[in-house]
Amino acid sequence: MLFWRVSDLVKKNLLTMDILEGIERSDGCPLCYLWAKSEERLLRHLLTNEVVMDPDFRKKVTAAKGFCNRHMHLLYRTAYSGHTENGRGYARYMQGVVEKIVEQIAPLTADLEGIELADSKIFFLKRKQKLSLLDNKIKHAIRGQKPCPACESLWSLDRIHLHTLVQMLEDKEFRKEFKSSRGLCLPHFLSAMQMLNRAKFENPLIVARTLIETEIKSLKLVGSYLSEFVRKSSWNFRKEPAGPEINANHMALILLAGTEGLYQVHKKDIFEETTGS
Numbered sequence: 001m002l003f004w005r006v007s008d009l010v011k012k013n014l015l016t017m018d019i020l021e022g023i024e025r026s027d028g029c030p031l032c033y034l035w036a037k038s039e040e041r042l043l044r045h046l047l048t049n050e051v052v053m054d055p056d057f058r059k060k061v062t063a064a065k066g067f068c069n070r071h072m073h074l075l076y077r078t079a080y081s082g083h084t085e086n087g088r089g090y091a092r093y094m095q096g097v098v099e100k101i102v103e104q105i106a107p108l109t110a111d112l113e114g115i116e117l118a119d120s121k122i123f124f125l126k127r128k129q130k131l132s133l134l135d136n137k138i139k140h141a142i143r144g145q146k147p148c149p150a151c152e153s154l155w156s157l158d159r160i161h162l163h164t165l166v167q168m169l170e171d172k173e174f175r176k177e178f179k180s181s182r183g184l185c186l187p188h189f190l191s192a193m194q195m196l197n198r199a200k201f202e203n204p205l206i207v208a209r210t211l212i213e214t215e216i217k218s219l220k221l222v223g224s225y226l227s228e229f230v231r232k233s234s235w236n237f238r239k240e241p242a243g244p245e246i247n248a249n250h251m252a253l254i255l256l257a258g259t260e261g262l263y264q265v266h267k268k269d270i271f272e273e274t275t276g277s
């Protein structure tokens, strides 16, 4: 029992340190910083022997028909980045996926046998029905029945980081530190507000106020940089030396959309999968 308590405490401290690192090192949203860092680590981890040789995980990959477009490409790049041994792990995953798709698509040609000859005799509607059925079966064979396993892991980690951050915001000293930061990107801001609404916290209203105030400050700052950027881009002011507004577009990008790939698989899909609702 004591072991678990200590272990939980250590885990909590590590998570707190992650959030502090995110605030210190990121030039925008700390949760996006942690998302990007986790994504890089996760992709390397997925190519380790330990994970590749885990039949349950491979089953999960096959059921999802691989990964989403982003993670198919990132995993491929990671496999050949020199950080992992070679492309064997990638091949093991894709072998299962390709075999499953062939298994599901191959029987469909039997449905079409004899159709070419009888084509003219088949009524237009019947043909349409057949094509629509085929369309659905192919969709079913190609698209997975499960969300991308990488997106799913990132989503779960994000929930943990989000919960840790909101919990930390119940502390007065941390609130001060957070208020002087750039705050969260809008997708994470919305997630934090939703979490405040759904989970139990001691001072949800104080935390909500801190989040909103910090967000407004950040939006206003980016807004002023964008105005300045637009002004200095005009002919009359083009010779004025550049200031901090030089990064206005990047700041707006991160603030409005979050880091690249954030929540790209619809959150609702993953949430429903993980809760089984």
Ligand SMILES: [Zn+2]
Pocket (backbone or CB within 6 Å): 029, 030, 031, 032, 033, 184, 185, 186, 187, 188, 258, 259
């Ligand atoms: Zn973010």
Ligand SMILES: [Zn+2]
Pocket (backbone or CB within 6 Å): 067, 068, 069, 070, 071, 148, 149, 150, 151, 152, 265
């Ligand atoms: Zn993905």
